[in-house]
Amino acid sequence: MKVRLLHTGDVSPGHVRSAFSSLAPPLVPGETTAFRNSLAPSYDRSRAQYDAFRVLESVPAPEPDWLNLLLVGVDLFVPALTYVFGLSHLDGGRGILSLARLRPPEESEISESILVHRLRVEVAHELGHAAGLVHCVVTDCAMHRSLWPESVDLKNPEFCASCLARFAQP
Numbered sequence: 001m002k003v004r005l006l007h008t009g010d011v012s013p014g015h016v017r018s019a020f021s022s023l024a025p026p027l028v029p030g031e032t033t034a035f036r037n038s039l040a041p042s043y044d045r046s047r048a049q050y051d052a053f054r055v056l057e058s059v060p061a062p063e064p065d066w067l068n069l070l071l072v073g074v075d076l077f078v079p080a081l082t083y084v085f086g087l088s089h090l091d092g093g094r095g096i097l098s099l100a101r102l103r104p105p106e107e108s109e110i111s112e113s114i115l116v117h118r119l120r121v122e123v124a125h126e127l128g129h130a131a132g133l134v135h136c137v138v139t140d141c142a143m144h145r146s147l148w149p150e151s152v153d154l155k156n157p158e159f160c161a162s163c164l165a166r167f168a169q170p
């Protein structure tokens with residue numbers, strides 16, 4: 001399954017590379033592309049955040065056997081929650097992910113390596129949803145549900161055996 005990583009201008013080239021170069025099987029790096037659509041229509045003034053559903057709708061549907069993931073720096077929300085890391089169309093081939101809430105509070109070399117780990121885990125998570133995978137009970141599987149950034153640290157950027165098997169099913 002090939003991955004197209006779209007990214008907005010506020011995502012550093014290093015983070016694009018980190019997200020793309022370490023994709024776990026069965027995900028295969030396809031291409032990275034700058035995202036040309038404006039996120040401005042998705043901005044919610046009252047929340048000072050971006051509406052994740054509207055951002056997701058702005059991501060083009062991929063061709064068969066491809067997944068499109070948009071990586072953004074801006075903060076995302078859905079109406080019922082304070083924030084979301086990302087959002088995907090289950091089995092729809094497309095998803096979005098934000099770096100905003102994955103960032104540790106202080107900047108240091110250690111916090112950068114934590115951020116890169118979280119980025120890799122949640123890239124796998126959203127791509128898994130986009131490919132049709134639901135949440136997984138295995139605590140270190142990328143498809144395990146995380147509600148806060150620290151819980152992402154306990155996961156691996158890979159899929160457990162049962163999630164891997166589910167990828168293979170049509």
Ligand SMILES: [Zn+2]
Nearest residue numbers: 125129135145
């Ligand atoms: Zn999820």
Ligand SMILES: [Zn+2]
Nearest residue numbers: 136141160163
């Ligand atoms: Zn799993």
